[in-house]
Amino acid sequence: MRALSIQNLTKIYANGTEALKGIDFNVESGDFYALLGPNGAGKTTAIGIMTSLVNKTSGTVEIFGHDIDTDLESAKACIGLVPQELNMNLFDSVLNIVVNQAGYYGIDRRTALQRAEKYLSELRLWDRKDDSARNLSGGMKRRLMIARALIHEPKLLILDEPTAGVDIEIRRSMWDFLRRTNEAGTTIILTTHYLEEAENLCRHVAIIDEGRIIEDAKMSEVLRKLQREIFVLSLRDPLTKAPTLPGFETSLRNDGELEVVLDAKDDLNSLFDVLTRAGISVVSLRNKANRLEELFMGLVEGKHQVSGGQGD
Amino acid sequence: MDIRVNWIGFKTLVRKEILRVVRIWVQTIVPPAITMTLYFIIFGNLIGRRIGMMDGFDYMQYIAPGLIMMSVITNSYGNVVSSFFGAKFGKHVEEMIVSPMSNATIIVGHVAGGVMRGLMVGGLVTIIALGFTDLDVAHPLITFSMVILASTVFALLGFVNAVFANKFDDISIIPTFVLTPLTYLGGVFYSISLLPEFWQKVSLGNPILYMVNAFRYGILGVSDISIGWAYLIVAVFVVGLFALNLMLLNRGVGIRE
Numbered sequence: 001m002r003a004l005s006i007q008n009l010t011k012i013y014a015n016g017t018e019a020l021k022g023i024d025f026n027v028e029s030g031d032f033y034a035l036l037g038p039n040g041a042g043k044t045t046a047i048g049i050m051t052s053l054v055n056k057t058s059g060t061v062e063i064f065g066h067d068i069d070t071d072l073e074s075a076k077a078c079i080g081l082v083p084q085e086l087n088m089n090l091f092d093s094v095l096n097i098v099v100n101q102a103g104y105y106g107i108d109r110r111t112a113l114q115r116a117e118k119y120l121s122e123l124r125l126w127d128r129k130d131d132s133a134r135n136l137s138g139g140m141k142r143r144l145m146i147a148r149a150l151i152h153e154p155k156l157l158i159l160d161e162p163t164a165g166v167d168i169e170i171r172r173s174m175w176d177f178l179r180r181t182n183e184a185g186t187t188i189i190l191t192t193h194y195l196e197e198a199e200n201l202c203r204h205v206a207i208i209d210e211g212r213i214i215e216d217a218k219m220s221e222v223l224r225k226l227q228r229e230i231f232v233l234s235l236r237d238p239l240t241k242a243p244t245l246p247g248f249e250t251s252l253r254n255d256g257e258l259e260v261v262l263d264a265k266d267d268l269n270s271l272f273d274v275l276t277r278a279g280i281s282v283v284s285l286r287n288k289a290n291r292l293e294e295l296f297m298g299l300v301e302g303k304h305q306v307s308g309g310q311g312d
Numbered sequence: 313m314d315i316r317v318n319w320i321g322f323k324t325l326v327r328k329e330i331l332r333v334v335r336i337w338v339q340t341i342v343p344p345a346i347t348m349t350l351y352f353i354i355f356g357n358l359i360g361r362r363i364g365m366m367d368g369f370d371y372m373q374y375i376a377p378g379l380i381m382m383s384v385i386t387n388s389y390g391n392v393v394s395s396f397f398g399a400k401f402g403k404h405v406e407e408m409i410v411s412p413m414s415n416a417t418i419i420v421g422h423v424a425g426g427v428m429r430g431l432m433v434g435g436l437v438t439i440i441a442l443g444f445t446d447l448d449v450a451h452p453l454i455t456f457s458m459v460i461l462a463s464t465v466f467a468l469l470g471f472v473n474a475v476f477a478n479k480f481d482d483i484s485i486i487p488t489f490v491l492t493p494l495t496y497l498g499g500v501f502y503s504i505s506l507l508p509e510f511w512q513k514v515s516l517g518n519p520i521l522y523m524v525n526a527f528r529y530g531i532l533g534v535s536d537i538s539i540g541w542a543y544l545i546v547a548v549f550v551v552g553l554f555a556l557n558l559m560l561l562n563r564g565v566g567i568r569e
Contacts, residue, residue, distance in 0.1 A: 013569060014569070048569075051410045052409060052410065052568070053406055053409060053410065053568060054568060054569050055564055055568050055569065073313065073314060073317075073412040073414065074412070076410060076411060076412040077314075077317070077412040079410065081406075081410050083406065085403060086403070087402070087403035087404050087406045087407065088402075088404050088407070089398075089399070089402055089404045090402065096328075096331075100324055100328055100407070101407055101411070103320055103321055103323065103324025103325075103327075104321050104324060104325075104407060104408055104411035104412075104413045105317065105321075105411050105412060105413075106314060106316050106317030106318070106319075106320045106321060106412065106413075107320065108320060148407075
């Protein structure tokens with residue numbers, strides 16, 4: 001069953017901005033799906049249309065088979081939304097915020113209170129349940145929005161940059177929580193600018209740019225398209241100049257670490273063979289940039305260079 | 313429409329609105345009580361004694377129903393406009409918009425919250441009025457039904473104002489330049505029979521006149537206008553304003569791009 005089906009979706013704002021230029025994509029039930037793109041690409045507009053916060057110009061959107069044009073209330077009942085911007089009454093208590101949201105979804109108060117305890121505890125907010133939301137830290141407010149989105153136990157959870165501005169410890173605990181939520185059967189759509197986050201969590205990725213989908217495939221397939229990767233090697237004996245390694249492009253960083261470029265045809269075994277023959281001992285190795293980030297930059301920047309060239 | 317979802321959603325909205333009124337009682341309950349006490353002291357007691365009788369009642373008794381209705385109207389309006397605009401301004405209106413609760417329920421829930429505040433303040437003003445004068449309710453059913461209907465009309469008007477408002481100034485313009493003049497000219501302090509014939513006819517175009525007079529008829533048994541007309545006009549306003557609000561929300565005016 002498809003959790004989400006979007007066909008030829010367009011959005012032109014009143015000021016004439018064409019935010020979506022006919023996008024199509026499908027999300028299968030149970031998937032963990034990344035919707036990526038630079039700022040202003042159309043991600044939040046697409047999410048706004050799915051959740052009825054934005055009116056579409058044309059196209060169709062179905063949530064678990066419910067068309068938002070003909071069966072909007074059933075479609076809405078399937079979705080939990082964690083928006084990009086804070087959208088809660090900051091003067092209300094943490095508990096009231098989630099329990100009221102449950103009420104809007106037709107969940108009786110007793111059940112809502114039980115679920116509130118469950119989700120606020122899992123997100124480490126139960127101790128703060130009587131506090132006014134304005135007294136929470138930024139990370140706590142983000143977690144509160146996740147608890148609120150889950151209170152009606154939606155089949156589809158949409159997270160629009162849920163970890164923006166959150167410290168690394170909380171971000172990783174949120175990743176664990178989202179993984180568990182997905183494993184329990186909830187389909188998740190995630191937008192984020194932390195591409196490491198998308199690569200770690202998501203099994204499927206779509207990249208949107210200037211209102212068009214420019215990539216839509218399984219994460220593993222997308223990463224396979226990466227033509228080259230740059231590895232940073234820490235060496236046991238620092239070098240004074242970059243060594244010549246047959247078949248590999250190298251450069252020496254200011255901190256004495258060695259950068260080696262691997263093309264898609266190369267593998268790490270052959271690199272280490274060459275390094276061993278050259279007498280270079282490697283202590284550790286890491287990617288210079290996140291793999292998805294490299295691919296993302298290649299796709300988006302490459303497209304902009306092409307369109308820039310056409311405009312000249 | 314899922315009746316269970318909408319019923320629980322409605323109860324949630326009403327509960328939230330009542331808690332809001334009670335939580336900020338210094339802003340919602342106390343000011344109208346102080347204002348109305350001053351009206352009773354200054355207009356009813358000090359000036360009223362010089363005015364004498366009006367329509368067979370002493371002036372304090374005559375203005376009491378109008379002042380109660382005035383407080384109900386302004387508080388019903390004020391509650392909905394500030395609550396819904398506050399939700400828009402703070403973006404938590406999105407909590408309701410993304411939910412499966414129908415737009416009709418969102419409107420009715422807020423209006424019920426406005427009516428509840430109107431009745432709370434109206435009840436308090438009635439108690440204050442009883443400290444200054446005796447009030448025998450001549451027609452309880454008319455009194456109660458008219459206060460509910462009038463409160464509903466102004467709660468719905470407050471919702472319209474909130475939908476169109478983009479900044480805080482926008483939620484004070486209508487109360488200041490429309491609601492207050494219409495209320496003062498709506499027969500709260502005088503019988504329109506005191507006006508020249510032309511202004512009597514102009515006054516008949518003021519919907520608040522009908523509500524104040526019907527409410528006064530319910531308490532004192534006297535009115536400048538036909539009670540049947542009053543019910544008809546108020547009913548038309550309730551239906552018309554509800555339909556207008558529903559159309560605005562369905563189109564997403566002020567809340568969706």
